[in-house]
Amino acid sequence: MDQKLKLWFTEHQTEDYGITFRVNHVYESEQTEFQRLEMVETDEFGTMLLLDGMVMTTDKDEFVYHEMVAHVPLFTHPNPKHVLVVGGGDGGVIREIMKHPSVEKAVLVDIDGKVIEYSKKYLPNIAGELDNPRVEVIVGDGFMHIAKSENEYDVIMVDSTEPVGPAANLFTKGFYAGISKALKEDGIFVAQTDNPWFTPELIQTVQRDVKEIFPITKLYTANVPTYPSGMWTFTIGSKKYDPEQVSAERFHDIETKYYTPKLHNAAFVLPKFVEDLTK
Template sequence: MELWFTEKQTENHGITTKVKRTLHHEVTEFQKLDVIETAQFGNMLVLDGMVMTTDKDEFVYHEMITHIAMNTHPHPEQVLVVGGGDGGVIREVLRYPTVKRAVLAEIDGKVIEASKKYFPAIAGMLDDPRVDVQVTDGVRYIQENKGRFDVIIVDSTEPIGPAVGLFQKPFYEGISEALKEDGIMVAQTDTPWFKPDLIRQVFRDISSTFPIARTYTANIPTYPSGLWSFTLGSKKYDPLEVNEDNLKRFDTRYYRPELHKAVFRLPAFVEALVSGGEE
């Protein structure tokens, strides 16, 4: 008998993968949390039935949500990650020797605990002395910490449940206030195939909050449709104007300096979303 996990990504579409065994299940204060061992992607973290990360393809998401902003800012010292309890973004942030403090504001401490146990390669840097783990509401944390950060990275789930507020203009305005005068933010903004209206609205909100707004994409096979978007807002530095010779090169598996500007060359239908046209 074979066991398969299916994520219903829309009313008419889902993905399915063969499961070897269930490693962990609990219902936290905020969501249903599962860790399953899959045949194709290794361990998989699932929140409320949605795939968050896997052993095999996690590097794409964590590198791409982190390095565009971090490598655009010339001297990032103070960094905030909202969400991201698996620790993957923190791991990538700490590659930068300029970073003095990296705050993780994760609302669900159980996600952090499960990630440390079942995803040590992802969560292994959460105990680094530069990391300040705050089990708290990211929206509230931003409101209480104005003008402190060089880079803020919003590593949220999809806009469901506790993450709904992380896709609204007041949140982006709060981020702007929490950033220093030359700060940069970036957020995951879902897939243009299934959430075109969300991408259109988020880009409109971020571009009306920051003088520079850019959307870019990456391929993540376990996320809905495989094509995933990120939206960056910056007060001063444009990722398209950085000197490529100054970009830091790390032992990464997806991001590299040669991709830094290329990822902003969007497919025509995605460009239409962010330019105010129709999908």
């Protein structure tokens, strides 16, 4: 007889659709000051971080999201030295940023210190670079950090949850305007912008708002199995550099599992129904 714990968790990605995992062990389950946090173990995807009942990252597929958030803007910018990550307390984006020798300092600002604490404990392969001397970790409000910054960063990456709870302000036009102010004159930013199957209106709104602020605004995609629909989008806003016009000489060798220079360009080739959301 199978003696495995038969505890199943379902993330309800819409009212009528969800994705279900068998959970073998619950490491942590608590209501933090900001959100419901669970750290669980699954057979299919390994250790998994859940926030407010949504899958944030897993051992098995985390590299897709983190590589595509970090490397697309960092290879687009010719000399990124000062980088900011808003959210991303699991440390995956920071890990990828540290692969770029030009980066002198990366600042991570996450509102929930428990995410950072438990990621270090249970997701060491993801959070391992949070103690790197080139990294400054701030437990605080990313929206307010942006508001207080001016002409400071070469690249800003918004690694947020979906636009609910503490992350709602990170999907507003005012926030994107603040990002523009916080960036240097040739700065670039990228934000995760959910999926085109269930949240097309969100993508349309973000594209419209970012286009009003950044002269170069584009959408790209990646496949993340544990995120709603598997197709995930990212919006990039750039003051000067076109992410589809990166010279071959700018790419340098880094260890990746998903991202490649060829994929960098291919990610901007969108299915027609997704391309229509950018118009």
